[in-house]
Each structure stands twice: as C-alpha cells, then as structure tokens.
Amino acid sequence: MSASDELLTYLNGAATIPPNGVVPDLDNPPHHNGWPIALAVVCILLATAAGLARAYSRLFVIRKLRLEDYLGLCAYGSYISYMYCYFRFANTVGFYIHLWNLRGTTLVEISYIGFIVDITYSLLLLFAKTAILLEWVRIFVPDLSRNWFYWAARIMMVINFCLYFSTVLSTVGACQPVERMWKFWLPGTCIDRKARDIVNAVFNTVADFFILLLPQPIIWTLHMTTERKLAVSVVFSVGLLVLACSIGRLYATVTLDYPDDFSKTFDTSYQFSSTLAWIVPEITCVLLVFCVPALPKALGERGRVLGSRIAASWRSWTRLSRGSRNPTQSDSSNARKVVWPPTIGSAPNKKRAHAYTTLDEEIGTNTLHTSTTELAPIQTPGLEQTSGVTKADSTSIYHYDDAALKASTESCVGVGQEQEHQNHWTKQ
Secondary structure (H helix, E strand, O other): OOHHHHHHHHHHOEOOOOOOOOOOOOOOOOOOOHHHHHHHHHHHHHHHHHHHHHHHHHHHHOOOOOHHHHHHHHHHHHHHHHHHHHHHHHHHOOOOOOHHHOEHHHHHHHHHHHHHHHHHHHHHHHHHHHHHHHHHHHHHOOOOOOOHHHHHHHHHHHHHHHHHHHHHHHHHOOEEOHHHHOOOOOOOEEOOHHHHHHHHHHHHHHHHHHHHHOOHHHHOOOOOOHHHHHHHHHHOOOHHHHHHHHHHHHHHHHOOOOOOOOOOOOOHHHHHHHHHHHHHHHHHHHHHHHHHHHHHHHHHHHHHHHHHHHHHHHHHHHHHHHOOOOOOOOOOOOOOOOOOOOOOOOOOOHHHHHHOEEOOHHHOOOOOEEOOOOOOOOEEEOOOOOOOOOOOOEEEOOOOOHHHHHHHHHHHHHHHHHHHHHHHHHHO
16 A cells, blocks of 8 residues: 555544544544533633723723733734634534544644644733733833832743744744644654643743732732722732633643654544633633723723712702802712812812822832722822912822812802902002
8 A cells, every 4th residue: 555545544534543442433423512612602702892891991981092902902813813713623623522533634634723723822922911011010110110010020021022922933833844733744854842832831821920920019018998909909810810721721731642653542632622621711811811900991981970070060059059168078978979179278188198099119109099990190280379388299180070170260269359359459
C-alpha cells in the first residue's frame, strides 16, 4: 500500500487506536454539546451587555474615548473570533467525544481550530489586560506621578505584551511549514507544543494573580467606610474568577494529549473540549474586569441627575413658600441630598468632605476622589473669597445641581448688591 493510500485510509477511519474492548462509533458518536453551548451563550450575553454599558458611559455620559477604550474594542473583536472557533468546534467535532469515535479528518479540523484559538486567545489577553492596566493607572494615578503603582502597572504591561506577543509568534512558527500544524503528514519540523503551552499557561496564571492584587493596597487606604471599601474592592476583584478559570485551563493544558505518536491511544478531542470550556469564562471575566468599573456610571448617571433636579426643584419651591432658607441646611428626609455650594461667610461642610474620599499620600496625590458612580477626579480651581473668608487653592466639586447653584448664586448677588447700596448711603 502506498503512502497516499495509507493516509486516505487513516483519514476515513478512526483517528486513534481505540482502547481494548471498545468498538468505535464513527457514524453517530455520543456528544455533550448542551451545556458548553449554553455556557457560551450566557458568557456572550454578559460580555456584550457589559461592553454596551461601558460604551454608553463613554459615548453619552463622559463623552470621551481613551486609548483603553479602543484596545477594549480590539479585545472584543478577538473575543468574537474565539467564539466563532468555539461554535465551529461544536458543529464540526462536538464536545466531549472520544477521539476513537471520530474520523482522521476530524483530527485535522481539531488541530486547525487549536491553531486559530491560540492566536485569538493571545491577542484578546494582550489587548484586554493592557486596557485594564492603562485604565487603572488613570484611575489611581490621575496625575501620573511616578509612584509604586505607576511603575508596577507599567512593568505588568511590558510583561503581558512580551508574553502574549511571543505566544502569537511561537504559534505561527511552531511548525515549518505552518500547515504542518494541522496537516501532520507533511514533511517538516515542529517544536514541543505541549511544553510551550504549559509555560504560557503558568505565566498567564501568575500574571493574573499579580494584576488581581495590584489595586487592593490602594483601595484599602481610601478614606471611606469599611463597607464602601469592601464594595470598591469587590468591583476590582472580578479578577478572582479570571484566576480560577486560568488555573482550570492550566490543568486542562497539562492533561491534554497532543497528536505526536499515532502508534498510541490518545484522546485529544475529549481533552481539548475541557480546554475550550475553561477559556470561555476566563476571557469573559477578563472583559468584565475591564467593563464593570464603568457600569455604575452608565446605570446611575441619568437617575442621579434626574433625582438631583427633582430635589432642587422641591427645595426651590419650599424656599419660595417659606421665605428665605439657609442653602447649607440639609433635609434628612430626602433620599438623595443636594449639596449646596458655599456662600460668603458660610462654614465648610465637613460631612461633604467625608462623602467623597481621597487617596493617601502614598500614591503622591490628594486630588483623586472616589464616588459611588466612578473613581475619577472632578476638580475646579478654588473660589477666592475676600470677605474675611479663607482662600482655598483647590476645591472639589461634587456634582452641584444646576438649579441649586443658580439659586445660591442669585442669593449671593442679591446680598452683594444690598451691601453695596448700604455702603453708598453711608459714604454720603
């Protein structure tokens, strides 16, 4: 029998030698596509919803796009590419089918899908983790001071770029020619792909661990209540799910059989199903880590503005009905309090200073404020007051309501005009 006849016989027959006593079922092999497909659908819905919420907050609330937003878009494109490979595997191969129940042509398909998966997975993590670190630097180091967090994030960016870019290069150059990666009968050479994949999986898990820990020291030094610290910490701890899935993928990679020795029984199709299944929640949670910090801004901004305006209208109406009212006085019965701007001679509101917290001197700035909507600084040059009131170099604005600010300004102008009128008559 010629080499071409042997190849044709293999491609049309069982892809591997079945275990003793097992009869291959090549026509109707049992599969378990149900829960892997359901898992993928749920993850796609979560990632897409989180991505749309982030896009809404950036396009319609903040109205500003940054470099990390474009990197996140590239990561989502890689995510969709991976999901295409995932559903292609479910359609052409099937999840958790033993390789001796599949034909040799199916092993070619598995190897080709694995080649594309390695590239899309590496590109997704390259874009997503770089975007995450860039945004964390903007949030926690707004003035870009060269503190420990800044340098740690930069170092992690360099390590991630080198890791995932080298993975893409090693995947493309794993076999010479490249087609030998899936057409294993072609003459050529290949590197030890299992050793390469294990090393990449280990470094990926370690990198996830350090990225998860990176913001925690700063979060727990914020000047806020323990409950709010815990809430912010949870937002930035979605990476725990990434770490757990990364460990699961590492185990699946270690136990995966690579089609190197066709004289032995191996079960690549069944084991590769576990690798694909672990990757889906891992990359979904990576996208959630990137998108979740923007969700409060997207979901709460419109409601906050509407509630603030209603509260301001109610206060203005009650002021007209009751006469003059101290603008700094707060109504404890309101669900959401409107913070009034300072007027001439008014004392600083100490409660307001504790409502929005600042980072410690450890990161080199006292200007980063955190709120329940977004960890982002909102500042304006200080108001200089000349009527015996101390001058502030920098005063933080905490979303003053437009109506409240207008009412307070008109009140201050009226007081100033009355004082000027009295001084005029005094001089005469």
